[in-house]
Amino acid sequence: MKLRRSERMVVISNYLINNPYKLTSLNTFATKYEAAKSSISEDIAIIKKAFEEANIGDIDTLTGASGGVIFTPSISETEARTIVEDLCQRLSESDRILPGGYIYLSDLLSTPKILQNIGRIIANAFKGEKIDAVMTVATKGVPLANAVANILSVPFVIVRRDLKITEGSTVSVNYASASSDRIEKMFLSKRSLKPNSRVLIVDDFLKGGGTITGMISLLTEFDSTLVGVAVFAENAQSEREQMTFKSLLKVSEIDVKNNNVVVEVGNIFDKWKKEREWT
Amino acid sequence: MKLRRSERMVVISNYLINNPYKLTSLNTFATKYEAAKSSISEDIAIIKKAFEEANIGDIDTLTGASGGVIFTPSISETEARTIVEDLCQRLSESDRILPGGYIYLSDLLSTPKILQNIGRIIANAFKGEKIDAVMTVATKGVPLANAVANILSVPFVIVRRDLKITEGSTVSVNYASASSDRIEKMFLSKRSLKPNSRVLIVDDFLKGGGTITGMISLLTEFDSTLVGVAVFAENAQSEREQMTFKSLLKVSEIDVKNNNVVVEVGNIFDKWKKEREWT
Numbered sequence A, B: 001m002k003l004r005r006s007e008r009m010v011v012i013s014n015y016l017i018n019n020p021y022k023l024t025s026l027n028t029f030a031t032k033y034e035a036a037k038s039s040i041s042e043d044i045a046i047i048k049k050a051f052e053e054a055n056i057g058d059i060d061t062l063t064g065a066s067g068g069v070i071f072t073p074s075i076s077e078t079e080a081r082t083i084v085e086d087l088c089q090r091l092s093e094s095d096r097i098l099p100g101g102y103i104y105l106s107d108l109l110s111t112p113k114i115l116q117n118i119g120r121i122i123a124n125a126f127k128g129e130k131i132d133a134v135m136t137v138a139t140k141g142v143p144l145a146n147a148v149a150n151i152l153s154v155p156f157v158i159v160r161r162d163l164k165i166t167e168g169s170t171v172s173v174n175y176a177s178a179s180s181d182r183i184e185k186m187f188l189s190k191r192s193l194k195p196n197s198r199v200l201i202v203d204d205f206l207k208g209g210g211t212i213t214g215m216i217s218l219l220t221e222f223d224s225t226l227v228g229v230a231v232f233a234e235n236a237q238s239e240r241e242q243m244t245f246k247s248l249l250k251v252s253e254i255d256v257k258n259n260n261v262v263v264e265v266g267n268i269f270d271k272w273k274k275e276r277e278w279t
Helices: A005-019 A026-032 A037-053 A077-092 A112-125 A141-152 A210-223 A267-278 B003-016 B026-032 B039-053 B077-090 B112-125 B141-152 B212-223 B269-277
Strands: A057-062 A068-073 A131-138 A156-159 A170-177 A181-191 A197-205 A225-235 A246-255 A260-265 B058-061 B068-074 B133-136 B158-159 B170-177 B182-189 B199-208 B223-234 B246-256 B260-265
Touching: A005 A037, A005 A068, A005 B003, A005 B039, A026 A037, A026 A068, A037 A057, A037 B003, A068 A112, A077 A112, A077 A246, A077 A260, A077 A267, A112 A141, A112 A225, A112 A246, A112 A267, A112 B141, A112 B199, A131 A141, A131 A210, A141 A156, A141 A197, A141 B112, A156 A210, A156 B058, A170 A210, A197 A210, A197 B026, A210 A225, A210 B077, A246 A267, A260 B199, B003 B039, B003 B068, B026 B039, B039 B058, B068 B112, B068 B133, B077 B112, B077 B246, B077 B269, B112 B141, B112 B223, B112 B269, B133 B141, B133 B212, B141 B158, B141 B199, B158 B182, B158 B212, B170 B212, B182 B212, B199 B212, B212 B223, B246 B269
Parallel strands: A131 A156, A131 A197, A197 A225, A225 A246, B133 B158, B133 B199, B199 B223, B223 B246
Antiparallel strands: A057 A068, A170 A181, A246 A260, B058 B068, B170 B182, B246 B260
């Protein structure tokens, strides 16, 4: 397909956006769009500059025989803060409080734009880390893990609380469920995670931390390594064991009687704070 | 932010790709990138041509005070066929057969690139229809519904087979589960679907059709309308009631004894066939 330079840049931009973290050789573009490699190289330079100025992400060029370009999506602190502050407001709506002190989140976690933004923020917080898979527990965590995996271009892995015949052989571990004060089981299909994977765990709501601890012990069963834990919201009131995690939102108060929820930004912004202090 | 024309085109392309089905006024871009509306108009014309030539999608321009541009993602028949034929091969791998004649699909339905492609093909098959939400049943259908909803820019709605306290008030219906020969219940949170919605139902595997029929009866409870049904794979062997649906894949034979699966492309390509006959 032969295109004019401006059209070619639009098409290459589209390719890079839809193929994050993937190394593509300049020759691939040169052949596909019937252009000299040097012209493609100039196109990439302009796209790189535009992506940086608009905070879309970074384009890295690797030279040599196995070289090419890689696009790493990014998000600025300002954009991330605007998104999370808007979520704080949405979460503070008084009609979200359910009997028992739970918060209704399903509408937020089923809106594509919100999920995409959450995915960008979480992926950005682990930039530079090698991640082979994103793990979560069914059902609420699935769209979140999907969103993060989309940005990182890696598969996601779904741990289940029940046994399904369509999963084949599974490995199970016990975990302490704080909400039900019981020991329960979680299952992961044997073929869903390769040994020696580096795994990012993602979940919707962190209370006692039992589910996360369960998933971490599953990683051991699969000879895999934990890269980190990211949650959409943490409950600041919950007592829980020591655990390192990043949260987008922190629910600091749920007052069922007065129908009041207090939500603040989570610790995921501490990273940016640190970066500011360093520079 | 002031950008050069070529950079501006890259940034506007990125915006359109990430905001499908959204009407954005030219003034928004003109203000954001400090450019004349006529320049933006020229940028859009070039992007439109590039998107059409590379089969990325259509850009429509609406004139008038409430006008602007809308991007509708698209996929060519050739690209869709290549994707689905590749999936046919993956599904035919003999080690996918599980005891009981089930097929292991989880690895395919948790790979972002595959999901994005499936989403593009299904959304394309319903192009021109007004769709307010995508409905599915937990857990396997969730990533599929999410993928289709991403392209259509609408929320997705998750029907559950169990009751969760985090869902608030729910509406339930009975459905006949062919696989277990029993009447079972499915639940949908009352706040998850607005009345008078036009809904596309998506699921992973169609056997007896009981789950789909159940979801259709839930639509009635929510005063909503069915736009259509799309499934990742249909089992051609299953006896089922008359039902209109589109399938990407058709599993025509599962031979557990000889470890053999026969998979062909589904009826979603009949649409393209018809279009070819017309022209």
